[in-house]
Amino acid sequence: MSIWSKWLKAHMASEGTGKTYGNSPAAKQQNSGPARVQPVLRDNWNFLQQKIGSNFDVIFRRFFLDTKSAEEAMVVYIDNLVDQAALYNNVLAPLMYDSRRSREKTSGSGLEELLLNTMLSAASVTAEQSMDQLVAAILSGGVILLVDGVSNAFIIDISLYDQRSISEPEAEVLVRGPREGFTESLPANLVMIRRRLKSPDLIFETMKIGRISATQVCLAYIQGVAPADLLDEVKERLGRIDIDGILESGYLEEFIEDHPFSPFPQILHTERPDRTAACLLEGRVAIITDGTPLVLIVPVEISVFMTSPEDYYERYIIGTVIRWLRYAAFTLSIVLPSLFIAITSFHQEMIPIRLLISISSFRQGVPFTTLTEAFLMEATFEVLREAGTRLPRSVGSAVSIVGALVIGQAAVQAGLVSPLMVIVVAATGIASFTFPAYNLALTLRLLRFPLMLLAGALGLFGIMFGIIMINIHVARLSSFGLPYLNSLSPGPSTNLKDVLLRAPWWAMNERPLGISRNRRRQSRSFKPLTPNSTSGKEADQQ
């Protein structure tokens, strides 16, 4: 352990010396300063040709400006990343046909201003000198305009590519709540958040991570609500990442979490823009990665993983009850099999005699110990579940039939397992499906097995030991400095009314403790008042 960490430190230090973790592809290759745009078009052309010209989908389009001197110009772009119509209408047509008149109108100012101010009618045009930036812009869907005699290049953003349409998030289905979910497109996702929070304080900051993938990662937060030190910490951790490619936000998650060896998830991921907006309002920070619909949210406590957005949309009484149901399922899904093992193989005196007789009669002829039996069944169940998730939907039903028949019926009839164990495993499985957060459910799936071993070796004592160990571990966890059990901490100003209960919205006047320092959500309680009796009568008369 210690040797490993030392080696890691040394290794990382040697990598880090004398290098800056630039994100652009050329940053490391350019030792004699970054290349800049030259006034001579030919030079730039050569540079780009050498850099990206071997790609068949990179288009170099040379033409002459419709000016008196007819300067040579060139647009460079990637074939299918760019809106062809916009390119013609807003770039090529004005430059090739309409610029003489523009030139006559303006009085003798330079070609550069002329281009920017009167000729390029595309909405987003920026001047850029660094060749590396230009290459990056081309690769992410920009059109580059180079003009002979101008030492600036123009990046015209008219990117257009096919993307999945917005659909309901499949992993987080709600009965009551918005139906739209994030897509793989970052701009679309930003729009979805922006539409929910129309405030100038909602800030999107973007950065590129990944030497090859140059994935755009966007940091979303609400200024004045999200604490500044948290933002610095998130930026610092994201900035540290040096990897060739980020294909999913899970890559980022592992780079920036507090406790990399813990089985517990310390970062929430969600597909729901409404949930993201709610988290932003609580002072959390969202990390939106291009190319994946899963948005990361930091910092989070364990209770966040056990809530569903629907808790907050449905009536609070129901929200509270469902929350408790979920807590019960949480407990069951960790300890039910191990409790069954412990009690039936160590503490038979705890079972009421008639139940004991019935369990014992079901076990007649089962050749395995309860522990083996439980492991066998749990493992089979996990295999079936995995098969069910990975298979195409049309084959999936076959798996469930085989699972139900072979595992449920045949195994019992063959005397391999007792029917009670089937019930226990099924109850555990169903209980673990009640989780809104898939990653926490995965964790519990994992923790169940060591607990079962402990129960099989030591009985209830072992389970208690295991639970205490888990508790100690969880109590030590943190997410971006926020204690993992933060919301369970007692005190005069706690989050408990959003954990033990789902307090009505008019009673939750403050944002969760420990995240934002600006805690006031609403100035006072807006508890609805029952109309008094006179107004009620009037209403009746009407």
Add this chain to the structure above:
Amino acid sequence: MIRRLLFIILIIINIFTLSGCWDAQQLDNLAVVTGIALEKGSEGRIRIIIQAVNTQAVSADSGASGLTFQKAYQNKAVEGYSLYEAFDNIRFITSTQQFYSHLGVIIIAEDLARERGMTEFLDYFERNAQSRLDSWVLIGRGDLTELMDSPGGIRTIPTQRIQARMETLPTPPFAALQLAEFIKLMQNESLQPYTAGVENKASISAADEPGHGILDGNVPDPLYDITVNGTAVFRQDKLVGWLDKEESRGLQWLRGQVSQVNRVFENPDHPGKRIGVYIVSAKTRLEPQIRNGQIVMQVNLEVQSYLQESQGKANWGETSALSRLEAAQGEQIKREVEAALQKGQQEYQTDIFGFGQAVHRNYPEEWKLISSEWSEIFPAVPVEIQVKSTIRHTSLITQPAEPAPK
């Protein structure tokens, strides 16, 4: 880091060594013992009959495996000079591990309890970590082998049936005690233990002609059934005699153990007709007094009941009629108490009623002087019984329905 690793290893070693329950037992290897009977064996040995559940017969699938007519229980009898020796001998005749944690009933043969006393038998059950202190300690009358092998009824395991009989009602039919309580009474200098007896008796439901009910494919009702019969009275740990039904009730009244029981007594207005009441609450206060240097025991009973049955013409809506009824109820209770006193105090001269305890409680100084002679003083203690008898309501009707003159 190494220190920490060592620390973790130490903890792990500790869990395995500190845990009290090391050995796992698979359920199918356990024979769940529901009851044990002790009787005299050959040559001064004790014979124990161990009744365990036959899980194969109880199994829901037993029909499929063709084991329908197996008994739901299995009796094993072994002998030994001590209980432990006898229990040890079981290992030679079974392949399963006897599991005593669900032991519900300990039946001790009458002659053993009379001659050898209870102490040497109860020690094993009190000491053994597996057995429970809430097992019923009962005295077996008659042939215990037959008693333990008496199938029938809904609960087919005999000892389970006995246990259920003790536990379905808040007040057992006869004054029965559980192990912990029995031992407590036995150890107390101012109290004597008692407990109920069980017996195999001719069943009322059994038909006269054998084979009755077999046509329906049912097992015929057994000819004999286990009955709880009589309360055994002890002096120290030796059985000295029995109380019958009425006397046992008197004992329960005096011990303050009555709640939710039925009582039947004579209708005060119509001799020969009966009145049935359901007693919902009963309070007993033993108040000893010292008058002229002599201990007088005042017994105050407060009884509340509902009228459940009324034979004979009456209008219980009238206050005076109801008072007569209440007085009759009080008289009945008083009779029961007196009957118990007659047997326990006069005949057996053993303080099962807790009089000594009451004196100890109310006159601790005086008790110190007389405690050693209490067994001589007790039979002569005069007892004054006062019953405050109330009938709370007459249930749904006040007057019995009567045929109109036609």
